[in-house]
Amino acid sequence: MGIDIKVFLIVFLVITCLCLFIGLPLLLFFIKKRNDHVAFVKVNSIALKNLVELNRRYKFYEVSKNYDLSHTYDNDVFYGTVSPEDYLIYNLQFNRYNVSKEILGVSNNVIKLTEYKKEVKAISSFGKYESEVGKLNIEYLLKIERKLFNSKILKPTTVFAINVSLAYAKMSGEVCSKKSGVFTGGRINQLIDMLNNQDRGFYCDRGIWDAICRVERAKVSNKMRFSIYQRDGYRCRMCGRRFKMENLEIDHIKPIAKGGKTTYDNLQTLCRRCNKLKGDSY
Ligand SMILES: [Zn+2]
Known part of the structure; x- marks a missing residue:
């Protein structure tokens, strides 16, 4: 047993020394060799210089921020009435000019990218x-030159998309249901055209207006509902x-249908009876 441990220790020491x-x-030799080669390529490669020059000429458009949308409803009925597209339409009312700009920038990228790829390929x-x-x-x-070259090839954004995710959670916070949609430039542009189609401040497309009203109505959360009842003394x-x-x-004092x-x-x-009587009058 004693001899075994000694042998083991000697073998262990020898291996450690060898290492x-x-x-x-x-290891240091290989690291230095690699660094020397990388440094040489970075300074002297004509292909790399051509690519850097090409990249400078092609100014691709960068999307300025993330437009994804998400919302959690605490009321399952309202959650049921609003679709991801409704929610997108509602928000496009406010940011459609920026979104349009981004979509245009990204579609220009697609056109420029074909030319860019040709020119990259031509570098020989x-x-x-x-x-x-x-x-x-x-x-x-x-x-090393090939590797560096490939890592410097530009990869611009060529698809503009907005993800919309809606959820229904109980007031305790427990999430019960989720739905989502992904909308790309083509569909978003169609929706923006419909939003821009207005007559004296009113949307001409009925579907667009209905979608906006559904989202506006669904903004009455249970939390809000209870605090209004409380504010009005349950009267x-x-x-x-x-x-009760x-x-x-x-x-809605000024009805949603009238822009409230x-x-x-x-x-x-209001009590049920009075609400029925009031209808959409304002
Ligand atoms: Zn009443």
């Missing part, structure tokens, strides 16, 4: 260097009578 005195210098000066290769290994230089603001909560409804918004100031408590 230290042969392995380490060998691999292995031609501005100074003497000297002791360096030409095969190794070429390998109908038309007949003044007090009701299940007989109360939230009313879901804000605390524009909401009031």
Whole structure:
């Protein structure tokens, strides 16, 4: 047993020494060799210089920010009435000019990219260097040059997309359902055209207007509903009578159909009967 441990220790020491005195210098030698070759290629490669010059000429468009949308409803009925496309339309009301600009920039990228790829392919000066290769290994230089070259080829954005994800979560926070949609430039442009088609401030497309109204109406969260009831003392603001909560409804003072918004100031408590009587009058 004692001998076994001694043998083991000796073998262990020998291996450690071999690693230290042969392995380490060998490793350092390879690292230095690689660094020397990389440095030479970076300074002297004509192909790389041509590519850098090409990249400078092609100014591709960069999308300025992420337009993805997400929202969590605490009311399953409203969650059910709003589709991801409705939610997108609603938001495009406010940012469609920026979104249009991004889509145009990205489609220009697609056109320019074809030309760019042709020009990249035409660069054929691999292995031609501005100074003497000297002791360096030409095969190794070429390998490094190809790798660096490929890493410097530009990859511009060619698809513009907006992801919309909607969820329904109970007031406790437990997520019960999710739905989502991905919309790319073509469809978004169609929606923007429909939004831009207005007559004296009104959207001409009925579908667009309905989508906006559905999202606006669904903005009444349960949290908001309860705090309005509380604010109004559980009384109908038309007949003044007090009701149990299940007989109360939230009313938009200026109706959504007439451009009213879901804000605390524009909401009031009504009983079912009065709400029916009021309808869309304003
Ligand atoms: Zn009433």
